[in-house]
Amino acid sequence: MSMTFAKVFCFLVLVQVLVPNLAEGQGLKVGFYAKPCPNAEEIVNGVMKTVFKEALSLSGPLLRMHFHDCFVRGCDGSILLNSVNKTAEKDSPPNLSLRGFGVIDRVKAALEKQCPGVVSCSDILAIVARDAVVATGGQFYNVETGRRDGSVSLLTDALNNLLPPTSDFATLISGFTALGLNATDLAVLSGGHTIGTSHCSSFSDRLYNFTGKNDTDPSMDKNYIARLKSRCKINDQTTLVEMDPGSVRTFDIKYYSLITKRRGLFTSDQALLNNTVTKSYINAQLKNGGATFGHDFGVSMVKMGRIGVLTGSSGQIRKFCYKNN
Template sequence: MRSTSHSVVLALGLILLTLISQCYGSPLYVGYYQGKCWNHNIEKIIFGVVKEKFEKDPTIVAGLIRLQFHDCIVRGCDASVLLDGPKTEKTAKPNLSLKGYEVVDAAKEVVEKICPGVVSCADILAIVARTSVFLAGGKWYYVETGRRDGVVSKESEALANLPSENMPVRDAIHLFASRGLTKEDFVILLGGHTVGVTHCDKFSHRLYNFHNTGKSDGRMHKGMLYEMKKICPRKDNGHNNKVYFTYNPRSHYRIDNTFYKQLLVNQGVLEIDANIGRSPLTNSIVKKLAYSPDYFYNKFGPAMVNMGRVGVLTGNQGEIRKSCRAANYYHKY
């Protein structure tokens, strides 16, 4: 049982943040903005912005987690996914369904008013993702900050680097390893699918023509297959219909281990989800996460921290944007 309430944990976390600067042997460290914005607690201010948005729309949790992932996995955690413009990352097909930009914009606007030109969009993206995880029932974790913003954003790089919903497990593990992330990081980060929705076009091949067999994916739970076919008819007009990643309505917007429990009974929606539940490379990790709620509760934050270290810009690299949607000077996307 977790006896400490979320509010108490948050209060302790924000107090400790003003007292410590925990370095991890990298240019990023916890408490980077302490003393850089007078006596303002930047993370507490951003927390308030996200909380207000979350109370109106809990779907932002999945959106903000996914937004940070789609940023970090391409050029590194440099907020390049936020840049507007022709042929930028956000114009790539896998990014067209991204949500949460308005939350980042709102946080940046508030921070710029009290501390202009200091807080990077890349750090804001990491902080809003952490805050949403906490508000959705996840464990508070300390965000390392000190990133600077990139000025290049290319659609082609997003298309080349973002993993597909059907990527084989071995290939996904290699992709994450190339970013300095472990196999366990990969499986735990995929647990972000415990919140939010996907669309029928992301998995309809499993319902009607799995790997060009003309049949359904035989691994899919029969009851789930029946329900998914009702939501996602074979006709094209059903491809944009939404499906929750988890069957349990109480878990739709909660950070918990329901996702992994479903994988063990063949109720993973996306092909990559189903694959990690069955692959000998990842099945033992999935079981550990499914059987122990506290294991996922304690591990998701550290996996997000690890992801947040990928390809960061620090020192004289990059810039601090005035707007998260535009670089401070002209460049070709």
């Protein structure tokens, strides 16, 4: 996306006590802004069409930003807040590779011009994520809106709760279950890795020191390891590698095909084959040509977008997404 994953697996987050453990989302609905700002989504989409025409590579990072927001404190826009002393979520090492904050500010400015004080930053993230999927050829889905923005953003929350890409299946499903998401959601949302890139540092252990003995991950295809080593040298912190080689800007099921060939970039990708539900989903999509993947992704995104939301009189509607009112 340039989906860089600086030592964090974007979709898979273990949230312990930071958000409610069910993705319920009371108060959200499709068309929430129909009366107070009827053209809200059109305004967002207009800005994003211009952005993606100039830089489609931002589609991945902006999709990832919505995940990073929702999986720490819930979908409350806390990932967007700045901190003078650099102690906000965005300052945490796992989030330093995020890009596109200026795009969110651009969208917010356009909305404030037409509908001041109406559309939340957390809803903007959800709509932009959907537009990123569509811009790369994914299926359109309706976004529930009505979220309000939180006021707390702590570096430690992100640092302590974002799972590394070295996670095994048990750890991944534990994190998802805690948020009301299931194994199918895990398989589906992991499919978002079809767009974007990752820093070498997020998977270099699989290439050079898998068990602490200067070895490689035996579950990874040897030819793929050789190819990755040609791109990523030991301790490389800057080089970017496509998570879905050759299809990095196309929302498709090629990512699933790579996993079955032992070419998933992360340990957490390959772990999807270690469970009957996730493995069956992957095989089914490959068998039917991804016939339901677009629809399924929209369903799971909406479900994820309900995690820990603030609605009604809770929270605020920020005038600027990077600071509290």
